[in-house]
Structure formats: structure tokens, C-alpha cells
Amino acid sequence: MKEVVRVMFLGDVVGRPGREYLRVRAGALRAELDLDFLVVNAENAAAGAGITGAIARQLLDAGIDAITLGDHVWDQRGFESEIVDLQQVCRPANLPEGCPGRRWVCVERDGVKLAVFTMLGRQFLPPRASCPFRGSDALLEEIRAVDNPTLAVAEIHAEATSEKIAFGRYLDGRVAAVVGTHTHVPTADACILPAGTGYVTDLGMCGPYDSVLGRDVDAGIRRFLDGMPRRFGVASDDVRLCGVVFDFDVRSGRTIRFQPFREDAPVAPAGASDGAERASGVDTAGEAGNGAKP
Numbered sequence: 001m002k003e004v005v006r007v008m009f010l011g012d013v014v015g016r017p018g019r020e021y022l023r024v025r026a027g028a029l030r031a032e033l034d035l036d037f038l039v040v041n042a043e044n045a046a047a048g049a050g051i052t053g054a055i056a057r058q059l060l061d062a063g064i065d066a067i068t069l070g071d072h073v074w075d076q077r078g079f080e081s082e083i084v085d086l087q088q089v090c091r092p093a094n095l096p097e098g099c100p101g102r103r104w105v106c107v108e109r110d111g112v113k114l115a116v117f118t119m120l121g122r123q124f125l126p127p128r129a130s131c132p133f134r135g136s137d138a139l140l141e142e143i144r145a146v147d148n149p150t151l152a153v154a155e156i157h158a159e160a161t162s163e164k165i166a167f168g169r170y171l172d173g174r175v176a177a178v179v180g181t182h183t184h185v186p187t188a189d190a191c192i193l194p195a196g197t198g199y200v201t202d203l204g205m206c207g208p209y210d211s212v213l214g215r216d217v218d219a220g221i222r223r224f225l226d227g228m229p230r231r232f233g234v235a236s237d238d239v240r241l242c243g244v245v246f247d248f249d250v251r252s253g254r255t256i257r258f259q260p261f262r263e264d265a266p267v268a269p270a271g272a273s274d275g276a277e278r279a280s281g282v283d284t285a286g287e288a289g290n291g292a293k294p
Contacts, residue, residue: 001111003250005151008033008261009179010040010243011186012070014207014214015048015234019055021265022206022241026063029263033245037107037114038063040206040243041155041181043070048214048234050075053082056089066090066105068118070157070182071125073101092120092157094135096128103139106147112250115149119167121158121182132156133170140174151176151248158182161201168199176248177255179203184213186242186260196254204242204262211235239265 008029013019022040030038042059045051050072059067067089074080083089083101093103104117117139119132136154143152152175156167159182168178173195180187186204193199205214212220215232223230240262247257 001150001250002036004256005036005112005114005248005250006034006245007037007039007114007151007153007177007248008035008243008245009153009155009177009203010038010241010261011203011205012181012184012207012214013040013042013045013059014184014205015044015046017234017236017239017265018205018207018214018241019045019059021239022064023058023062025241025263026059029241030063035245036109036112037065039066039068039114039116039153040064041068041070041118041157041203043068043072043157044207044214046076048232050079052076052079053086056082056086060088064088065107065109065114066116068105068116068155068157068181069101070118071120090117092118092129093139094119094129094132096130104143106143106149112151113147113149115143115147115152116155117143117152118155118157118181121156121160121163121167123158123160123163125159132158132167136167136171150250151253153177153179156180161187164201168193168197168201172197172199173254176253177246179244186262188260190244190258190260192255192258196252198244198246198248198255198258200244200258200260203244204240206241206243208235208237208239210238238267241265 091101106115120129164180172193177198180202184205187201190200207214
């Protein structure tokens with residue numbers, strides 16, 4: 001068994017631009033960064049709201065190990081029937097009892113078992129979820145009894161930064177990492193908490209950044225000006241992948257290194273070929289900017 005395991009977590013995949021670039025790059029990223037596992041939140045992968053079984057399978061086939069979801073989990077019609085057959089996809093664990101789908105995912109590679117689960121926050125989100133704090137206590141016990149994972153990671157899909165930070169502190173020392181999703185804006189606070197748990201408030205978004213959280217700019221502005229309901233189409237420009245790469249010590253189950261990750265999709269200037277190089281702005285995983293894996 002390896003002594004150090006490298007895991008990349010990518011933020012909310014938004015629409016066709018985000019999922020197509022991720023699908024193209026997933027396999028190469030695994031090789032370039034020497035990743036053992038690649039985990040993504042894909043709750044906005046279908047037209048910016050929800051996911052379908054077909055899209056989930058495309059991402060998994062491209063090299064994604066596990067897919068997490070959030071408050072848009074049921075936005076696509078019929079997904080409540082499709083999710084039961086998707087073994088590498090988990091919905092928020094603190095939804096009401098009886099909801100279909102897995103409450104966590106456990107994937108294995110080279111003798112290392114990685115368990116991942118998601119909790120919905122309750123501040124400024126619809127009050128349909130139970131307490132993510134107390135729910136994590138019981139869920140971690142169940143995960144360890146059922147799967148006995150080598151490493152466990154918690155995702156907090158929430159609006160309020162205070163709730164995310166408190167959740168990270170609550171689980172410090174009990175999971176390898178806590179990663180935040182939902183706001184689509186990468187935060188600059190990735191760190192290792194005092195008891196060894198890696199943490200970031202928000203991984204950001206895999207999708208078009210020339211936008212309002214992945215949606216059309218003009219529609220977003222008009223909504224704030226007049227408050228009228230309207231369609232929010234997915235934007236298309238300035239596509240990026242954003243997240244964090246963590247190195248976990250297998251023996252202790254804690255984070256030893258982390259590196260924020262960003263990659264810009266290629267933008268071909270007028271008259272250029274489709275083979276333009278990827279845009280600058282890629283942070284390689286490693287320690288102090290060194291891409292070499294220990």
C-alpha cells in the first residue's frame with residue numbers, strides 16, 4: 001500500500017462547457033499530476049442545474065472516480081430513478097430519509113479505500129436537510145463499520161462561509177479533508193487545520209467564468225435590477241477547471257500537503273488553429289510549487 005495518496009477535488013461542474021472540458025482533460029490530468037483519485041461535484045452539469053444518468057456515466061468513463069451532488073440533485077426529471085444505479089455517485093447524506101441514492105461513495109485503488117460524502121448546509125438554503133454536524137457523527141461511524149476506508153473526506157455544500165468553516169473545524173482530526181462547494185467562487189483559504197485535516201471553504205467552479213456563477217451575464221444583471229423571473233442560460237467563455245489537490249498520509253489519515261489547482265481551457269485567437277496551447281494559469285500539485293510527488 002502507498003504511504004502517500006494524491007487526490008484532486010474539483011468544484012461544481014457547470015453545464016456543457018464545464019463538463020466537456022473536464023471530460024477531455026480528466027485522463028490527462030490523472031497522468032500529469034500523478035493522481036490516485038479524482039473527485040468532482042457535478043450537481044450543475046446538466047444545463048446548469050442538476051445532472052442526468054447519461055452525463056454522470058460520461059464523466060465516470062472519462063476518468064472521474066466519484067461524483068458528489070448538492071441542492072440541485074433532483075432538478076433533472078427522472079434522475080431520482082437513475083441515481084439508484086450509479087454506484088460512484090452520492091447525493092447529500094442529510095436529505096430526508098427515504099430519498100433514493102447513496103449517502104456516500106467508497107472507491108478503491110491499489111489497496112487504498114477512499115470514502116467521500118456530502119452534507120448540505122442549512123444557512124440560506126431550503127430547510128429540508130437535517131443537521132450536517134450531528135449527521136456527520138453518525139454517518140462516519142456507519143461508513144467505518146460498513147467499508148472500513150483508509151481515508152475519509154467530507155464535502156460541505158453550503159452558502160454561508162461561517163457554516164463551512166465551523167464544519168471543517170468540527171471534523172478536524174476525524175477526516176482527511178473537508179472541502180466546500182456550492183458558491184462557484186474559489187476561496188484563497190486552503191490550509192491544514194490544527195489536527196491535520198485539509199480544508200478549503202470553496203473549491204470554485206468547473207465552467208465558464210465570463211459569467212455570473214456560470215450563467216449569462218446580462219440575465220444575471222437584469223434579475224438584480226428588476227427581480228423578474230427569466231431563463232438563465234449557461235455562459236460559454238473563459239472556461240476553467242478549479243479545485244484543490246491534497247496529499248494524504250495513509251498511515252495517519254491526515255493531510256500533509258495541498259495545492260490549489262486552476263487550469264484555463266484553450267482560447268484560440270482569431271485565425272488560430274484548434275490546436276492552440278492551454279492558457280496560462282495552471283497551478284501544479286505538489287509542495288511549494290514542486291509538481292513532483294513524494
